[in-house]
Amino acid sequence: MVPPLVETQDLVKEYVLGGETVHAVNHVSLKIERGEFVAIMGASGSGKSTFMNMIGCLDVPSSGEVLIDGIATREMTSDAMAELRNSKIGFVFQQFNLLARTSALDNVAVPLIYAGVSGEARRERARATLTQMGLADRLDHSPAKLSGGQQQRVAIARALVTNPLMLLADEPTGALDTHTSEEIMHVFQTLNDEGITVVLVTHEADIADYAARRIVFRDGEVIEDGPVANRRRGRAA
Amino acid sequence: MTSIATRLSSYGINVAIALTALRTNLMRSILTTLGVMIGVLAVTLAVAVGSGAKVSVMESINSLGSNMALVFPRPDTEGGRGTEDRGRLTMRDARAIEREIDGVSAIAPQLRSSIQLVATGRNASTAAIGATPGYGIVSNITAERGRFITDADVNSASRVIVLGPTVAKKLYGDFDPVGERVRVNRVPFTIIGILESKGSSFGNDNDDIAIVPISTARQRFATDTLAGPDDLHMLFVGFQDGFSLRTAKREMTRLMRDRYRVRDKEISPFTIRTTEEFMQETAQVTAIFQAVLVAIASISLLVGGIGIMNIMLVSVTERTREIGLRMALGAKRSDIRNQFLVEAAVLCMIGGVIGLILAIAAAAAFEKAVDFPAPIGIATSIGAILFSALIGLIFGGWPAVRASRLSPIEALRSE
Ligand SMILES: Nc1ncnc2c1ncn2[C@@H]1O[C@H](COP(=O)(O)OP(=O)(O)OP(=O)(O)O)[C@@H](O)[C@H]1O
Ligand SMILES: [Mg+2]
Numbered sequence: 001m002v003p004p005l006v007e008t009q010d011l012v013k014e015y016v017l018g019g020e021t022v023h024a025v026n027h028v029s030l031k032i033e034r035g036e037f038v039a040i041m042g043a044s045g046s047g048k049s050t051f052m053n054m055i056g057c058l059d060v061p062s063s064g065e066v067l068i069d070g071i072a073t074r075e076m077t078s079d080a081m082a083e084l085r086n087s088k089i090g091f092v093f094q095q096f097n098l099l100a101r102t103s104a105l106d107n108v109a110v111p112l113i114y115a116g117v118s119g120e121a122r123r124e125r126a127r128a129t130l131t132q133m134g135l136a137d138r139l140d141h142s143p144a145k146l147s148g149g150q151q152q153r154v155a156i157a158r159a160l161v162t163n164p165l166m167l168l169a170d171e172p173t174g175a176l177d178t179h180t181s182e183e184i185m186h187v188f189q190t191l192n193d194e195g196i197t198v199v200l201v202t203h204e205a206d207i208a209d210y211a212a213r214r215i216v217f218r219d220g221e222v223i224e225d226g227p228v229a230n231r232r233r234g235r236a237a
Numbered sequence: 238m239t240s241i242a243t244r245l246s247s248y249g250i251n252v253a254i255a256l257t258a259l260r261t262n263l264m265r266s267i268l269t270t271l272g273v274m275i276g277v278l279a280v281t282l283a284v285a286v287g288s289g290a291k292v293s294v295m296e297s298i299n300s301l302g303s304n305m306a307l308v309f310p311r312p313d314t315e316g317g318r319g320t321e322d323r324g325r326l327t328m329r330d331a332r333a334i335e336r337e338i339d340g341v342s343a344i345a346p347q348l349r350s351s352i353q354l355v356a357t358g359r360n361a362s363t364a365a366i367g368a369t370p371g372y373g374i375v376s377n378i379t380a381e382r383g384r385f386i387t388d389a390d391v392n393s394a395s396r397v398i399v400l401g402p403t404v405a406k407k408l409y410g411d412f413d414p415v416g417e418r419v420r421v422n423r424v425p426f427t428i429i430g431i432l433e434s435k436g437s438s439f440g441n442d443n444d445d446i447a448i449v450p451i452s453t454a455r456q457r458f459a460t461d462t463l464a465g466p467d468d469l470h471m472l473f474v475g476f477q478d479g480f481s482l483r484t485a486k487r488e489m490t491r492l493m494r495d496r497y498r499v500r501d502k503e504i505s506p507f508t509i510r511t512t513e514e515f516m517q518e519t520a521q522v523t524a525i526f527q528a529v530l531v532a533i534a535s536i537s538l539l540v541g542g543i544g545i546m547n548i549m550l551v552s553v554t555e556r557t558r559e560i561g562l563r564m565a566l567g568a569k570r571s572d573i574r575n576q577f578l579v580e581a582a583v584l585c586m587i588g589g590v591i592g593l594i595l596a597i598a599a600a601a602a603f604e605k606a607v608d609f610p611a612p613i614g615i616a617t618s619i620g621a622i623l624f625s626a627l628i629g630l631i632f633g634g635w636p637a638v639r640a641s642r643l644s645p646i647e648a649l650r651s652e
Contacts, residue, residue, distance in 0.1 A: 058565055059646040079569045086567020097562045097649075101261065114567035158566070 003070030004031040005165055005197050006055050011064035013050050013220075024050040026220035027064070034165070037192040038199045039208035039228070042217035048201045049170055051217065055199070056089055056168045057081045069165065086114050090159025092169035096151045098143040098158075104130060105139040108158045115162055129157040133187070149180035156187060166197035173207055185210040189233065206232070255580035258552065259587075269548040270588035273625055276538030277592030278599070281613060281621045283534040285600045287527025288617075289610040294519045297443075298512055304479075305375055306486060306511045308334075308472040308493075313508040325497060325506040327467040333496065334472070338488050340480035345372035345473035348451055350458040354408060356419040361407040365398075365421075365447045367454025375475035383415035383430030386450050390429075394452035396421075399430040403444040421449075424457055482511040541588070542632035549581050549636035560640050561648025574641035581633020582626045589625025593618055 013025040025047045032038055032055075040048050053059035055066055057073055066073045068088060073081065085091075098107050108126040117125065130139055133153040143151050152172060159167050167188070173181035189210055192198045202208050209232045216224035259266040310326035331346040348367035354360060366372065373385045380399055390397050398421060405414055405428075414428050426449070435443035449458075455466070463470070476485055486509050493507055553560070560573055568576075593613075600611040 053646050056565075058649065059644075079571075082564065082567050082569040082572075085565060091565045093649075097558070099559065099562075101257065110563065111566040114563075114569070114572055162567070 002034065003067070005034045005036075005069055006032040006199075007067040007070075008051075008055065009065040009067070011051070011054060011066065012062045013047075013054060013059070014062045023220045025054065025061075028220075028222055029064075030215065030222060030225065032166075032197065032199060034197055035192070035195055036197055036199075037189070037210075037212040038197075039211035039214050040199065040201045040217065041203060041205070041208050041214060044203065046217040047220040048203075048217050050220075052168055052170050052199065052201050056091060057085050058091075082114070086111055086162060088165045090156075090162070090164040090167045092152070092155050092159050092167060092172045094171040094174040096143070096148075096155045096175070098151055098154060100144070101142055103140045103142055104135060104146070104154045104157075107143070107154055108161050111158060111162045125161055126157070129161045130154070132160075133157045147180075148176050149183055152176065152180075152184055153187065156184075156191075160191070160196075164196070166199060167191065169198070169200040171201055171203075173202065173204070181207060185232075251576050251579040252583060254576055255583045258556075258580055259584060262552075265548065266584060266587075269544050270584055270591070272541030272544035273538070273585045273588030273628060274541070274592040274595070276534070276541035276628075277589045277621050277625050278596045279534035279537045280531055280624070281593055281596035281617060282599055282603075282611070283530035284527065284617055284620075285596065285611040285613045286603075286609075287523065287530050288612055289604075290526055291520070291523035292610050292612065294523055295516065298515050298519060303377070304476045304482065304512060306474045306476070306482060306489065306509055308474065308489070309508045309510075310468065310470070310506070311508045313505045324508070326469045326472060327465065328469060329467060330493060330496060330507075331469065331472050333492060334474055334489055337492055338474070338485060340476045340485055341474055342477050343371040343374040343475040345369060345375040345475070346451060346469045347372065347471045347473070348454040348458070348463075349470045350454060352421050352447065352458060353423075354404065354419050354421055354447070355423075356408045356414070356417065359408050361404055363401070363404050363445050363447050365449055365454065365458065367451040367458070368448050369451055371475075372448065372473065375473040378435065379433055380430030381433040382413060383428070385430055386448060390450040391452050394450060394456055396424060396426045396453060396457075397429045397450065398426045399432055399448040400428060401432050401444040401446040402434045403442050404447055405431050421447075422458065482513040486511050538628060542585075542628045545581055545585060545629060546632040546636060548584075549577060549633050550639070552580070553577060553636050553640040557643065557648045557651040560643055561645050561651065564643075564645035565649060570641040573643075574637045577637035577640050578630055578633050581637065582629035585625040585629030585633075586622055589622045589628075592625070593621045596621070 009029050011025055011028045012023070015022045015024055028051060040052065042048050050059065054061050055068075057066070057068065061074070068084060071084075073084070076084070099110070105123060105126050108130055109122045112122040112125060127139060130136065133156060135150060135153055135157065138146060138150060143154070146154065156167070169188070172188075173184055176184060185207060188198050188200065198211070200211065208214050209228055209230065211228055212231060214224070214226065214228050215222055308326055308330075310324035312324050328346055331344050335341055335344045345368060350365050350367070351362060352365040353362050368386065369391050370385065370387055373379055379385060383399070385399060386397060398419065400408075400414070408414065408419065409417070413431075415430060417428050418425050419428055420426070432444070432446070432448070437443055474489070476482060489509055490505065493509075494505055497506055499505055563573060597613050600613050603609070603611050
């Protein structure tokens with residue numbers, strides 16, 4: 001039996017601020033299977049990002065367990081975590097987080113450095129992934145010379161270049177206009193159709209409608225978890 | 238194999254990342270590296286001057302004659318106890334040494350005195366050495382013009398004198414005075430030769446001397462410091478090349494102590510030193526001199542290193558978000574640490590190379606200006622660059638480790 005791609009068991013994240021304990025994520029247990037397209041929703045401060053960062057192995061839980069592809073992460077060394085992020089998870093951020101004054105090609109190649117891919121192969125794979133993202137003619141452009149949508153597509157290419165099992169995207173359309181947001185959501189849908197698992201955080205209902213499953217957080221707890229009723233299909237750029 | 242290639246290429250990447258980061262803050266990088274540059278300049282110059290001192294001291298010891306022992310009529314108080322005793326050393330001791338010690342190639346018994354020379358209205362004062370032909374052999378000195386003193390000169394105590402180039406120049410300018418008469422302490426002498434130049438060491442002019450037969454010196458010059466008519470001021474004993482001076486010194490000491498019937502635990506009334514000892518002591522002294530210079534110069538390098546540390550800490554703080562991003566993309570702690578180490582090392586090496594170039598220029602100018610050797614060799618150059626990289630690794634170390642210890646999520650959330 002194939003284990004779930006992500007499984008959380010009684011996941012808790014607390015912050016102690018001035019003697020008061022904030023339960024950012026409060027006893028969350030859920031599973032995400034391979035190939036799913038999940039939207040995580042909720043009001044500001046409801047714990048979406050905190051949850052996402054823990055299943056992305058960027059943050060460590062206060063208690064509970066995160067299993068990625070059946071592997072428990074609680075006891076992992078920081079090196080093992082880094083390797084896991086590198087090989088199995090691709091991150092997409094609201095603010096793109098591209099390296100300034102660095103070409104699109106070199107930006108996309110960064111994860112491959114840490115995967116130990118050698119120079120020429122690195123450039124080749126980065127070029128192929130950027131081409132897949134429709135940016136074949138923007139390889140040498142630095143982020144400053146790209147539009148927001150193009151920058152986010154470079155970021156998606158960077159997330160994809162190591163062939164991860166899933167993409168984690170925290171508000172990927174948060175800095176984009178409606179039209180560009182729809183384009184990006186179409187990109188995610190296409191990738192999901194090709195088999196990659198996508199988990200995205202958003203507080204916009206119409207963005208969440210591109211997903212197949214919706215999980216709603218409130219005060220660190222899951223209050224709703226089910227299929228999206230009228231799923232939107234994005235349109236090509 | 239591929240993993241080695243990958244490793245190397247990832248260092249290449251690190252260098253590329255470092256250069257990009259350094260170029261981004263060009264002015265800051267220049268100012269930062271200035272400290273290391275000045276430090277490397279100072280240390281390299283210190284090393285150069287130190288080895289220059291060593292070279293010139295060794296040269297002047299070599300100019301004494303390569304393999305020889307010096308015997309003085311001075312109680313050997315090396316053990317520390319002072320003495321009022323007058324030392325002993327006679328011509329008979331010199332002959333005994335020549336006869337009984339193995340490996341002796343020549344002996345040069347000497348009397349020393351300062352003399353006044355007057356010629357055609359000009360005068361000069363200099364140090365005269367009353368010597369035998371052996372002096373030329375042991376000291377490795379010959380007459381460049383005319384001739385050196387001979388056994389015949391010594392046997393007949395003739396009034397002949399060989400002048401050092403400086404003395405000759407003072408009295409006669411560019412005129413060749415061989416065959417001329419000169420008054421030495423008011424007594425007329427014939428100049429029979431001019432010595433070859435031995436240059437100078439430590440501002441001490443080796444050419445400001447004159448040589449007369451030892452017998453003549455004994456008859457004509459004041460030798461009141463001596464106890465008896467057979468006493469010497471100094472004796473040089475030349476040894477065959479490669480002959481152990483350590484053994485020779487032991488043998489000579491034993492012989493001389495027997496001759497003066499010195500009992501155990503009593504100090505010798507003579508002192509024997511060898512060029513080998515001078516070399517060793519000089520090597521020690523110049524090494525200490527060099528170490529002191531380098532230590533002083535290192536303070537500026539330390540200051541430069543602290544500048545590097547400061548700027549690397551700023552750099553880490555400024556790029557916290559980038560560090561978080563790289564960690565999210567799979568960078569291990571060691572990758573982050575190495576990235577900043579390479580950046581610091583590259584920064585320092587650039588400073589080091591510039592500092593080295595300046596040092597080479599400064600050393601050349603220095604050599605010209607004060608006629609003192611300040612060699613900067615390949616080893617020093619490579620050492621300077623590697624050392625500056627090491628400074629980068631040391632002072633970049635803490636900032637780099639700090640960067641690598643950041644939590645990925647906190648780093649990503651910064652700003
Ligand atoms: N480092 C931290 N220190 C203290 N409290 C924190 C920290 N990070 C998050 N929190 C708190 O945890 C709770 C959940 O935060 P989180 O960022 O997960 O919310 P979110 O659902 O992503 O909100 P938004 O939609 O505004 O991004 C909030 O109350 C927040 O103040
Ligand atoms: Mg959030």
